[in-house]
Amino acid sequence: MRLPIIKRLKKREYLEIATFQDYAVDILYRSYSNMVLHGGTVIWRCFAGNRFSNDIDAYLDSKISLKDTRDKLKSAAEEQGIKLEKVKDTGNLMFIGFSLGDTYLKVEISHFAKELKPIAMRFERVDGTYSDIISIPANDLLAEKIAAYRDRRFIRDIYDIYILSSYIERDEKIAKEVSDFLNKIPPPVNEEDLASLIYDGPVPSLQSMLMQIRGRLS
Numbered sequence: 444m445r446l447p448i449i450k451r452l453k454k455r456e457y458l459e460i461a462t463f464q465d466y467a468v469d470i471l472y473r474s475y476s477n478m479v480l481h482g483g484t485v486i487w488r489c490f491a492g493n494r495f496s497n498d499i500d501a502y503l504d505s506k507i508s509l510k511d512t513r514d515k516l517k518s519a520a521e522e523q524g525i526k527l528e529k530v531k532d533t534g535n536l537m538f539i540g541f542s543l544g545d546t547y548l549k550v551e552i553s554h555f556a557k558e559l560k561p562i563a564m565r566f567e568r569v570d571g572t573y574s575d576i577i578s579i580p581a582n583d584l585l586a587e588k589i590a591a592y593r594d595r596r597f598i599r600d601i602y603d604i605y606i607l608s609s610y611i612e613r614d615e616k617i618a619k620e621v622s623d624f625l626n627k628i629p630p631p632v633n634e635e636d637l638a639s640l641i642y643d644g645p646v647p648s649l650q651s652m653l654m655q656i657r658g659r660l661s
Contacts, residue, residue: 445491447571451643457495458569463548465568466523467499467541468576471550473522474515478503478552479561479577481584483603488567489578492606493643494599498549502579503537505554512537512552559583581610582617589624598631598649599640605652608659622661625653 452458464484471478482500486492509532517527520541528547529540539550562580565573578584585607592600611617631649638646647655 448567448569449571451493452495452569453642457642459546460497460548461495461569463541463543463546464499465574466525466543467548467550468566468574470516470519470523470525470541471499471501472576473519474512475503475507477561477577479555479559479579480566481579481587483599485564485566485576485578486584486588486603486606489564489576490581490606490610491567492603494602494606494637494640495642496599498551501550501552502555502559503552507554509537581607585611585617586620589620592628592631593624596629596632598634598637601631601649601652601656602637602640602647605647605656608656611660613660618661621656625657625661628653 448461449458452461468480471480479502480499481502482498483494483496484499487494487496509530512532513527513530516530516539520527524543526542527539528542529538531538535554537552537554539552541548541550559579560583561577564576564578566576567573585604588600588603588607591597592604634649
């Protein structure tokens with residue numbers, strides 16, 4: 444039986460941020476019911492990973508206005524005693540900052556122009572209960588993580604690919620994409636950081652993760 448997150452998070456800082464994330468997800472969906480979550484926090488909460496993720500990433504229709512977003516988020520946040528610290532729109536990304544006491548949480552919202560295929564998922568909350576969220580299929584999360592690793596070479600992206608690889612049915616397209624990625628993969632720039640990000644259970648080595656990914660998907 445898998446223990447709830449509150450029983451497995453040992454660091455107080457991680458527990459405070461994770462609890463804040465639960466509040467933030469509620470705020471986002473009270474503001475926009477069509478919000479599409481993705482990224483590392485979704486992989487952690489929806490696919491039973493053990494890697495802590497700080498921020499929340501989302502997609503939202505590009506037609507929304509900065510003022511409309513600020514007003515909706517501020518109203519929903521204040522209902523829970525949370526302060527909206529920042530709303531900044533760069534054109535492609537909207538950066539949101541929330542604060543609760545001394546804890547700060549960042550949310551990045553991408554204005555999507557591409558055709559997304561949102562699906563319903565169950566988001567594990569800190570107390571072991573679940574929220575219904577909208578996300579994207581595991582295949583698309585995998586493609587995002589491959590692109591992220593190519594861009595920044597962070598070990599956390601390899602771990603997330605490793606977690607997702609257990610939830611994806613291999614087909615020719617995925618096999619080729621993963622094989623091309625693994626055959627040309629440069630080493631991570633921060634391999635030693637993985638131990639501090641895995642909050643529960645053994646820390647897999649880079650080689651073991653790559654072997655598992657290759658065996659499952661390529």
